[in-house]
Amino acid sequence: MKNTRQKEIILDAVNHLDNHPTADEIYLFLKKDHPRLSLATVYRNLNQFALEGKIRKVSVPGDSDRFDAVLDVHEHFYCEKCGLIHDVSIPGLEAQLLNHPTMKITDYKLMLFGECESCRAH
Amino acid sequence: MKNTRQKEIILDAVNHLDNHPTADEIYLFLKKDHPRLSLATVYRNLNQFALEGKIRKVSVPGDSDRFDAVLDVHEHFYCEKCGLIHDVSIPGLEAQLLNHPTMKITDYKLMLFGECESCRAH
DNA sequence: TCCTTTATGATAATAATTATCATTACTAAT
DNA sequence: ATTAGTAATGATAATTATTATCATAAAGGA
Ligand SMILES: [Mn+2]
Ligand SMILES: [Mn+2]
Ligand SMILES: [Zn+2]
Ligand SMILES: [Zn+2]
Numbered sequence A, B: 001m002k003n004t005r006q007k008e009i010i011l012d013a014v015n016h017l018d019n020h021p022t023a024d025e026i027y028l029f030l031k032k033d034h035p036r037l038s039l040a041t042v043y044r045n046l047n048q049f050a051l052e053g054k055i056r057k058v059s060v061p062g063d064s065d066r067f068d069a070v071l072d073v074h075e076h077f078y079c080e081k082c083g084l085i086h087d088v089s090i091p092g093l094e095a096q097l098l099n100h101p102t103m104k105i106t107d108y109k110l111m112l113f114g115e116c117e118s119c120r121a122h
Numbered sequence C: 001t002c003c004t005t006t007a008t009g010a011t012a013a014t015a016a017t018t019a020t021c022a023t024t025a026c027t028a029a030t
Numbered sequence D: 001a002t003t004a005g006t007a008a009t010g011a012t013a014a015t016t017a018t019t020a021t022c023a024t025a026a027a028g029g030a
Helices: A005-016 A023-031 A039-052 A093-098 A117-121 B005-016 B023-031 B039-052 B093-098 B117-121
Strands: A056-058 A066-068 A075-079 A085-088 A104-115 B056-058 B066-068 B075-079 B085-088 B104-115
Touching: A005 A023, A005 A039, A023 A039, A039 A056, A093 A104, A093 B093, B005 B023, B005 B039, B023 B039, B039 B056, B093 B104
Parallel strands: A075 A104, B075 B104
Antiparallel strands: A056 A066, A075 A085, A104 B104, B056 B066, B075 B085
């Protein structure tokens, strides 16, 4: 509700770190230039931004949540070789999931697993 | 590797409790008749069974993991009204996800959210 | 039965996230 | 510009689910 320097730099960080960073990674990145920043403030604002739809929260089963400034519909793929999370486009998937005949589905969380292109090449 | 009474009753419990129970729910259910059972043993064996493919582990973002004895391909739907997890069949979904043109996808975790039929009726 | 090995039970440790609360600093009104 | 009111922050404690540790117990083969 009130504008703060912290909100500004945290949102900027999510926009500039395009690797689906965790709250802690964002915190460590910002701490270099803003040593008084608190991890609690990072969590608080990331969750608030996600609620407001300014960013996406990406749940990784058995691991920390990650954050994504890209709002276009896309899925996430966790490469079990390199550990990176890659964006994946699956056209028609969202419509297929949300148009279920009996259940009123309003949202979904999906994580794909496997081996990414670059790891397969090696 | 060794057969124990604990393995037997824990696997039986997952088969008997068809509500996608958590490790703790299984533990509390079994403790009534087996007061010496340890929660660590429940976790250990549930994870082992899941690795062996005897049961499924169902990840619920932001909540405890759940366990499922039904091995047939099906998805899970979390009703935000009643909090229950319902089974959902989405024919063709698995093939669509695993046959991605570029990524070698071998597995996925999906959780659907919305309002279930019975809650919508009220 | 005896021996070796693996599993168990009890509890400590871990790790991510949220809660608490005194202090700080926005914002708007004076 | 000063003030007053309110919301946000920073520091840290608490929470919660799960895993790790390790002494003891029990499985199963010889
Ligand atoms: Mn993304
Ligand atoms: Mn199920
Ligand atoms: Zn990779
Ligand atoms: Zn419901």
